Amino acid sequence: MPDTSAPPVRPVPPTPPVPLSALLAREDLGLRRIAGPSDPDTVIHWAHTSEMADPYPYLLGGELLLTAGVHIPEAAGSGTYFDDYVSRIVAAGGAALGFGLAPVHDTVPRALAEACDTYGLPLLEVPPQTTFSGVARAVWQLMAQARLAELRRVTEAQQSLAAAAARPDPVPAVLRQLAQRVGGRAVLYGPDGAELAEAGRMPWPNGTGTPTPTRQPPTEQHPAAPSSTGQRPAAPLPTGQTPAEPSATGQHPIGRHPAGQRPAAPSPAAPSPTRQSPTGQRPAGQAPVATAPAGQTPATQHPAAQPPVMQALAELARVVRPGDAQGPTPSSATDSVGGTHLAAYALGSGQGFVLGVAAPRRDPGDHTIASVAAVLLSLLTGEQQSGSGAARSAALVRLLLGAAPEDVAPLLGGERWIVVHARPAGDGPAPDAVSASALGAALGSVLVDAGGDVVRVLVSGEREPTAQPGWTCGVSAAVGPHEWAAADTQAARALARARATRAALVRHGERPALADLLPPADAEAHARALLAPIAATPALTETLRTWLSLHGSWDRTAVALSVHRNTVRQRIARCATLLGADLDDADVRMELWFALREG
Numbered sequence: 329m330p331d332t333s334a335p336p337v338r339p340v341p342p343t344p345p346v347p348l349s350a351l352l353a354r355e356d357l358g359l360r361r362i363a364g365p366s367d368p369d370t371v372i373h374w375a376h377t378s379e380m381a382d383p384y385p386y387l388l389g390g391e392l393l394l395t396a397g398v399h400i401p402e403a404a405g406s407g408t409y410f411d412d413y414v415s416r417i418v419a420a421g422g423a424a425l426g427f428g429l430a431p432v433h434d435t436v437p438r439a440l441a442e443a444c445d446t447y448g449l450p451l452l453e454v455p456p457q458t459t460f461s462g463v464a465r466a467v468w469q470l471m472a473q474a475r476l477a478e479l480r481r482v483t484e485a486q487q488s489l490a491a492a493a494a495r496p497d498p499v500p501a502v503l504r505q506l507a508q509r510v511g512g513r514a515v516l517y518g519p520d521g522a523e524l525a526e527a528g529r530m531p532w533p534n535g536t537g538t539p540t541p542t543r544q545p546p547t548e549q550h551p552a553a554p555s556s557t558g559q560r561p562a563a564p565l566p567t568g569q570t571p572a573e574p575s576a577t578g579q580h581p582i583g584r585h586p587a588g589q590r591p592a593a594p595s596p597a598a599p600s601p602t603r604q605s606p607t608g609q610r611p612a613g614q615a616p617v618a619t620a621p622a623g624q625t626p627a628t629q630h631p632a633a634q635p636p637v638m639q640a641l642a643e644l645a646r647v648v649r650p651g652d653a654q655g656p657t658p659s660s661a662t663d664s665v666g667g668t669h670l671a672a673y674a675l676g677s678g679q680g681f682v683l684g685v686a687a688p689r690r691d692p693g694d695h696t697i698a699s700v701a702a703v704l705l706s707l708l709t710g711e712q713q714s715g716s717g718a719a720r721s722a723a724l725v726r727l728l729l730g731a732a733p734e735d736v737a738p739l740l741g742g743e744r745w746i747v748v749h750a751r752p753a754g755d756g757p758a759p760d761a762v763s764a765s766a767l768g769a770a771l772g773s774v775l776v777d778a779g780g781d782v783v784r785v786l787v788s789g790e791r792e793p794t795a796q797p798g799w800t801c802g803v804s805a806a807v808g809p810h811e812w813a814a815a816d817t818q819a820a821r822a823l824a825r826a827r828a829t830r831a832a833l834v835r836h837g838e839r840p841a842l843a844d845l846l847p848p849a850d851a852e853a854h855a856r857a858l859l860a861p862i863a864a865t866p867a868l869t870e871t872l873r874t875w876l877s878l879h880g881s882w883d884r885t886a887v888a889l890s891v892h893r894n895t896v897r898q899r900i901a902r903c904a905t906l907l908g909a910d911l912d913d914a915d916v917r918m919e920l921w922f923a924l925r926e927g
Contacts, residue, residue: 343390344474344692345371346467348424348450351392354466357458359426363441364450372423375464382416389421392452392467394460396428397437405439414443425449426463430456478693485509485697493704502708503527506701510694512668512687515638516705517645519680530635530686637686640665641672645682648674656792659770671698676706676769695797699766706769720775733809740775744789747804747815749782749823750796753832759783770796782823784816795832802826803835821877828878828888855923861906868906871899873924876917 348370352359373390379398380386387393404410417425425444427436436453444451454463488509492501499516507514507528515526640663647661663670669690675681683702687694723736737743750767752759759767764778768785771793775786787793789806802823804815818836826834862868871889875896878884886893900911909916 343373344471344478345373345390346470346474347371348392350470351463351466352452357463357466358455359458359463360453360455362436362451362453363444364424365448366450370423370450372467375460375467377460377464381413383422384416384420387417387420387422390423391421392424392426392463393417393422394426394428394454394463396431397433400433400437405437410437410439410443411446414440414447414449418447418449422449424452426452426454426460428454428456428458428460474692481691482693482696485693486700489697489700489704493708498708499705500525500527502701502704506685506698509697510685510687510691511689512685513638514701515641515684515686516709517642517649517682517684519649521642521646521649523642524681530637637665637668637670641670641684641686644670644672645684648672649680649682650674656794657772658794659772671695673698673702673769674772675702675709676772676774679709681705681709696766699769703765703769706774733812737809740786742788742790744806744808745812745815746787746789746791746793746806747812747819748785748787748793749802749816749819750785750799751782751823751827753798753800756798767796767799782820784819786812793833799832800826801833803833805836821873824874824888825877828874828881828884851922855925858907858919858923861908862903868899868903869924871896872903872920875900876921876924880911880917 347368349368351357351372352361371390372392374388374392375394376383376387376391377394378386379395381399383393401409414425427433427440429435436451441451443449454460485505488505489502492498492505495501503514503516503525504527513526513528513530516524518524644661644663648658650657657674660671660673662672667688669687671685671694673683673685675683683698683705685694685698719739719741723739726736726739727733737745748771750759752763758781759778761778764776764783765774767783768774768776771785771787772791773785773787777784793801793803795801800823802819802821802825804818804822807815822834822836826832856863859869862872871885874888875881875885878888882893882896885896889896904911907920909920911917911920
């Protein structure tokens with residue numbers, strides 16, 4: 329049973345993490361750590377200045393909070409002021425606290441340093457000559473460098489994976505390239521859970537990629553090709569050699585914890601893998617590990633004889649394989665065993681193929697690189713195995729020749745369908761074909777339209793679309809083929825509402841309403857008559873609909889429609905004039921909303 333007493337997880341800003349050590353290394357800033365832990369894995373996502381005595385409501389998590397101590401009362405050192413202040417920063421997910429010297433305080437209060445030591449919050453001393461804006465600028469510079477490095481790494485990986493997919497042996501080539509890029513092992517599992525192909529080395533938890541050898545390795549080795557991006561060369565597993573079982577204490581789960589949040593203490597029972605990164609780590613199995621006979625690789629051993637890491641990866645693959653898990657099947661899952669990070673991706677073919685990845689660490693861009701590999705493997709395995717490509721081509725031809733949607737839907741594999749509209753979260757760039765295909769694979773569909781700023785995905789009604797990292801999604805109700813156009817409109821409106829409310833995913837609601845008590849023909853006739861003055865101007869109708877759905881919020885409506893809020897005000901005023909109605913009246917708003925739903 330989940331721990332309901334734990335505080336809710338606060339999201340961190342969608343910015344690349346910057347190591348706090350990198351900021352401390354900037355000699356031009358002169359920052360100095362004077363209290364709190366010196367964990368090299370501490371990262372920050374933001375720099376924020378506040379002189380509030382309780383900054384909790386204003387923090388998103390992951391910030392370097394900067395203060396000059398203006399809020400500190402004179403008698404603060406003798407009470408619990410600093411304990412309360414620091415505990416609230418930690419509860420909000422703050423990553424570190426920077427205290428500026430002069431003009432208010434000549435030194436950092438000792439009680440503040442003691443509180444930071446107590447609550448595990450890094451405390452930095454900001455010298456008088458360093459401005460807070462200079463610190464913030466340095467953070468942004470480091471973020472830009474991190475983002476650029478990540479984009480270069482992902483771009484190079486995409487190119488190498490695409491080149492591998494064009495080789496005569498595309499599946500093994502893609503797996504080899506993926507394993508090289510993440511510095512670990514990549515495995516393709518079949519629908520029955522068997523390992524069809526594998527590449528790369530066993531990701532030893534000591535971070536070196538190889539165990540301490542006790543004898544000479546066999547002569548038959550498969551060294552990895554050199555990498556232009558600095559990946560470590562692969563080292564073969566010596567025959568009969570198995571890794572020593574490392575202690576799980578102190579190891580981090582896959583992915584980075586949101587800055588300022590510390591993982592929960594590991595439970596005695598191993599937690600089940602979930603689609604998100606777990607907050608605890610499963611300890612590696614304690615049973616003795618059988619070694620492989622000479623010439624036999626772990627991939628060909630019986631599952632009981634495989635190393636615990638590979639056993640755990642095979643179990644994780646079952647989580648995302650359709651039909652192997654109870655309830656909705658996630659498209660990806662992550663776990664961590666003995667310091668090794670595991671990830672599993674269901675291939676979009678829907679035939680039960682799964683890509684498994686085991687790596688000694690989790691670097692920015694790894695998920696994107698693995699997702700690209702999953703898309704390529706979906707194309708390489710699904711089409712030939714299921715013949716779905718030919719069926720989709722037949723469906724397209726029949727539609728172009730005049731067939732009704734309900735006649736061609738069986739060729740696509742279902743009777744009820746869901747439309748998903750998605751845009752990159754925040755102010756991200758327009759989606760390209762690769763990211764759109766990766767989104768479709770994550771949602772379990774290859775029916776993807778990547779035109780414009782919005783990606784549209786047609787998903788089988790048997791699946792339940794979930795929020796996807798880096799995307800804002802709107803989801804329609806499950807409908808039959810004859811209602812695809814209506815579902816497309818539902819998804820578009822759900823996406824607009826998701827963007828306005830800054831939600832990762834919004835679904836179109838389906839529940840009985842008062843309008844269901846009226847005959848549809850009468851309701852539509854009343855709606856047409858009421859909205860006739862503005863019906864000829866779609867911009868006015870859509871603005872009024874969005875404005876009412878967002879409870880009259882000018883700013884949220886402007887975000888949803890991608891217009892200026894003054895434009896929203898002008899359009900709503902024009903609607904009020906043409907309709908001859910007082911839009912501040914709740915009864916008028918209710919009647920107009922009824923008409924917009926039925927019209």
